[in-house]
Amino acid sequence: MKLSIQLHLAVLSISDTVSFLEVFGVDRVRSTVHNWVHKAELQPESGRSPNHVAADETVIQLDDEQYWQYAAVDPSSNDLLHTKLETTRTNVIADQFFAEIREKHDVDDAIFLVGGAVPLHRACEKHGLDFRYERHGNRNSVERIFRSIKRRTTISQTVSATPKQKLLTSG
CATH class of the missing domain: 3.30.420.10 (Ribonuclease H-like superfamily/Ribonuclease H)
Known part of the structure; x- marks a missing residue:
């Protein structure tokens, strides 16, 4: 799961991330990887007030x-x-x-x-x-x-x- 998120953060598409995981014998569907990435809340924290x-x-x-x-x-x-x-x-x-x-x-x-x-x-x-x-x-x-x-x-x-x-x- 962590590797998938890191690969996607490196700007791999979800499909490319799934293909990369297959190299290591990890078989996951696109929707699973998509859910992992979205649950990781990749957007920065809200509520800042910079100058x-x-x-x-x-x-x-x-x-x-x-x-x-x-x-x-x-x-x-x-x-x-x-x-x-x-x-x-x-x-x-x-x-x-x-x-x-x-x-x-x-x-x-x-x-x-x-x-x-x-x-x-x-x-x-x-x-x-x-x-x-x-x-x-x-x-x-x-x-x-x-x-x-x-x-x-x-x-x-x-x-x-x-x-x-x-x-x-x-x-």
């Missing part, structure tokens, strides 16, 4: 598919406040992301530090949130999260590769 929130989005490539990862981090503690993984990037999704953050945390008085993504700027304006464009500084905390996620997805793609693929990429 600043670093928020951004990035694209993550898994095989031939792209996903958009949205994240919000408290730069003073580097704690992840909220995350969302989507198959596309739209103004509506950015708006939902900020609505979810506001629902979970007391951030209405926080200053949001965002990159150059226009959908994030629009969503902050729509929600009446104070934001400023920042390339570095306190926004680096969210960039560290993204680097970690991208590193994990690269590792997970190597782990889920066939033995022949592993041999071709290891040399």
Whole structure:
């Protein structure tokens, strides 16, 4: 169970996680692994009230598919406040992301530090949130999260590769 959750946190799909477990002789159906992951409550704890929130989005490539990862981090503690993984990037999704953050945390008085993504700027304006464009500084905390996620997805793609693929990429 713990391995399944860790594999899924490494951004393996539920199906890929089930396939990986089969290598070790563990036979579980997708719904079982899905329930384990959801019971683990992977979203960060609610109820925080940070002064600043670093928020951004990035694209993550898994095989031939792209996903958009949205994240919000408290730069003073580097704690992840909220995350969302989507198959596309739209103004509506950015708006939902900020609505979810506001629902979970007391951030209405926080200053949001965002990159150059226009959908994030629009969503902050729509929600009446104070934001400023920042390339570095306190926004680096969210960039560290993204680097970690991208590193994990690269590792997970190597782990889920066939033995022949592993041999071709290891040399």
